[in-house]
Amino acid sequence: MKAYKSTRFLDSADARLLRIVSEFIEPQSRFERNDIEDTIVFMGSARAPAPDEDDVPQRASRTSSARMRAAYQACRELARRLTVWSKNLPEDHRRFVVCSGGGPGIMEAANRGASEAGGINIGLGISLPHEQANNSYITRELSLEFHYFFMRKFWFAYMAKAVVFFPGGFGTMDELFEILTLLQTGKIRKHLPIVLYDKPFWREAINFETLIKHGTISEDDLNLFLLTDSVDEAYEHLTAQLSQYGVAEHGATL
Numbered sequence: 001m002k003a004y005k006s007t008r009f010l011d012s013a014d015a016r017l018l019r020i021v022s023e024f025i026e027p028q029s030r031f032e033r034n035d036i037e038d039t040i041v042f043m044g045s046a047r048a049p050a051p052d053e054d055d056v057p058q059r060a061s062r063t064s065s066a067r068m069r070a071a072y073q074a075c076r077e078l079a080r081r082l083t084v085w086s087k088n089l090p091e092d093h094r095r096f097v098v099c100s101g102g103g104p105g106i107m108e109a110a111n112r113g114a115s116e117a118g119g120i121n122i123g124l125g126i127s128l129p130h131e132q133a134n135n136s137y138i139t140r141e142l143s144l145e146f147h148y149f150f151m152r153k154f155w156f157a158y159m160a161k162a163v164v165f166f167p168g169g170f171g172t173m174d175e176l177f178e179i180l181t182l183l184q185t186g187k188i189r190k191h192l193p194i195v196l197y198d199k200p201f202w203r204e205a206i207n208f209e210t211l212i213k214h215g216t217i218s219e220d221d222l223n224l225f226l227l228t229d230s231v232d233e234a235y236e237h238l239t240a241q242l243s244q245y246g247v248a249e250h251g252a253t254l
Contacts, residue, residue: 023151027124027144031159034141037091038246039099039122039159040082040238043175044106044166048072071166071198072109078164078197078231079113079121085239087119089247096161096242097122101152102134102143106166111137124152153178161246162193162238167201183224184217191245194225195234202227 009015048068079098086096098114100107102123114121115137123138125145134143146152156163157179165176176196182188196202211217228234 020148020151023146023148024154027155030141030144034120034139035093036097036120036122036142036159037093037095038097038161040079040086040096040242041156041160041163042075042079042098042100042106042110042166043163043168043172044071044075044109045168045172046101046103046105046107047169048075048105048109048166050108067198067201068105068167071106074197074231075106075109075164075166076113076116078234079110080117081113081231081235082238083114083117083119083121085235087117091247094120096246099124099156099159100138101125101156101171102138102145104133104135106168108135108137111135115139124155126152157182157188160192161190161242162195164195164197164234164238165202166197167205173205180221180224184221191241193238193241195238196225196227197229197234199227199229 003009010018045068048071049065050072051069082096083098086094089095097120098110099122100110102111102125107123111121111123112135120139120142121137122142123134123144125134125143126149127145127147134145153175156175163179165172179188179192179194183192183194208217208222212219212222226234226237228237
């Protein structure tokens with residue numbers, strides 16, 4: 001048997017590098033086939049229930065149901081409006097395609113909004129023992145599943161021209177701080193607007209003023225993102241930033 005057809009070898013520790021490279025090349029080929037140049041990434045809790053979905057006990061015990069339902073609706077509407085806007089751009093390529101982590105909750109809301117606007121959209125799923133399964137609103141060809149978190153996070157950052165963060169848990173916080181660190185240190189060189197949606201949540205979850213007080217970040221670092229409670233403000237900010245910087249920029253670079 002040829003080595004590249006041996007599942008025993010491909011699943012072994014010795015072939016780990018091949019699996020990592022595959023999670024770079026295979027998504028890249030899909031994006032090229034679908035003529036996708038860049039994305040708007042939506043991050044947030046997998047546990048946010050849709051407005052027509054019953055709460056399950058573990059969700060109700062960990063989140064405010066009303067708040068998370070409102071976040072789902074806001075994400076859905078923002079993704080829908082941005083998709084309508086991007087589809088009307090005079091570009092040869094598909095620009096600013098909505099992209100999520102592929103799962104339920106806020107991720108589903110983003111894919112759902114884009115789908116309702118008649119736009120293709122991306123789901124970068126991850127294999128997990130619980131909670132995660134790619135939602136049904138993702139464009140079929142663009143529903144991916146990753147094994148390695150770092151390769152999934154690479155594609156989030158590499159393709160993104162804007163990132164929107166809704167309330168979330170450890171995964172959302174991890175993604176937020178990684179993106180902010182890459183921007184703060186200049187490792188991301190492109191202009192990348194960041195929106196944090198739901199002011200009370202973010203101010204309670206992360207005390208930015210304490211970080212400034214103790215000198216661990218500078219006050220200027222707060223300019224790395226927009227904090228808002230308004231879908232209208234988020235939409236106007238993102239479309240203005242993308243029109244000024246993103247439309248003219250071709251090719252995604254960190």
